[in-house]
Amino acid sequence: MMKISIDYDLKFLLDKVLDPLFKKYGLEYEFHSLAEIGIKGSPSPQVMNDLQEDLSALGITIINDHKHGLVQKIKKAITTYLVDGEAVKDVKLSTYLADTCNYSYAHLSSTFSEVTYSSIENFVILKKIEVAKKYLNTGNYTLTEIAHKLGYSSVAHLSNQFKNTTGLSPTLYREIIRQKKESDQLRKREYTQIDNEN
Template sequence: MVCIRCQMVVKSELEKLGLNYIYVNIGEANVTENLSDDQLKKLDHILRKSGLELMDDKKSILVEKIKVAIIELVHYTDDQIKVNLSDYLSEKLNHNYTYLANLFSEVKGITIEKFFLTHKIEKVKELIVYDELTLSEIAYKMHYSSAAHLSNQFKKITGLTPSHFKDLKNKRRDTLENV
């Protein structure tokens, strides 16, 4: 569950099944009662129809928490973290960064840094398409040292310059779930 729309789906499905929840956040839900195996199977089946899944493996849950922390940082907050990404994730998830990085790479097949940069570039694409900010303003908002640094990273990841991307008005952005 990596977007607000996913949260809404989970809330709705829990309510349809008559399950009470304490909270549903991006990446996790806390229900008030212990679910029977039958209830878990029903919930899993319903969620899979919506492209979601239940996770009960601790490693998969931790990887999902890493993803959610990065997605929230990039897409849902304007605050710049005061420490580097490794310290931020270690502190937020209460695990050694080396362990987190190795686990993430093992499960997802890419590094945390690549995942983070991919999401930053997706956010940059969104801001370019909105056409409300200059490239310098986007660089500042996304915590790049300069527009040139942003442009270099953008080209390295997309193969396009930001201005060429902007010219391709019909270029579709990836959904968060596909990044």
Template sequence: MRIFVKNMVCNRCVLVVRQVLERVRLNPAEVLMGAVELEIQPTKEQMATLNTSLQELGFEILDDRTHILVEQIKNLLIAQVQSGTITEHFSLSEFLGKSLHREYGQLSRLFSEVEGITLEQFFILQKVEKVKEWLVYDELTLSEIAWRLGYSSVAHLSAQFKKVTGLTPSAFKKLGIAHRNPLDNVRVHK
């Protein structure tokens, strides 16, 4: 049986959800970002306990196909950004279309309706958070960051970063780690 879990956006989330499942005695066959594969059908009591335990930690079991699909989209995009291997000519529509075997227009409309922002905005916000992470840890130059995240130039990265955060990358770097956002909480600032 497969269960979809909202807000699983990193490897630590996967670990925490696995621990909750084991505590509820639902030993999972597999725990991936956003999904859990169980070997057995849980009882209603186990599901209620699991749901309560997950909610206490900021997770939520999804039961609506629309929300499940949106969560899959978010997880794919977060994983793509976190990999740091986005090519300059990366196509969001091609990537999601191939990954989910659906038309991009349908995915885009659905995502916007549920999340209140476009897929492109969400993807940019994730990339900006990754830029923040790399700036704080000071392991890569801006040129290397731009290359790894598929920006055509440092100027393009800097312009997008400033548009989203209100700061240049160098100004942000001076401020430090206090201004980063959890990946599941990244939103457009108005």
């Protein structure tokens, strides 16, 4: 299997997908963000229902509930905060979320808990561990670098949260991934050798 790296403009891709659908129903629209679109006028319930069916076929869901929509916006903002390196800048998460979502952090926190029955803080921990796993999988970063990227005060802090969440230390997790990759490569070489012999 050949692997290629790609770079893409998500807004451009969405526009290409959505534009024909909105034109189909005679709707004018504009992006407010990648997760929020403004539709001009007041489309009928039937039009919105038909549009939702067409969008569902593309794996796109219209979120009608404001609170659920806000929670999705919070989750995306947290992911951006962690993955794009905002966590290591002089910007507190609470400030970043308030600025990004245009609500006070208290309102965001309350809405998040009401909808998910969990807290923003718990979601942040789970997301940090998810991102840490990706960094560990690549093998390109030391634990010190990963801790810094995710805004941990120390490697010990990262290690404790990682173990509490996964049951494994980051070092053991990385070793398991390394062994699995070696095993997969060995198996692939054996299959290639068998194919060549046949």
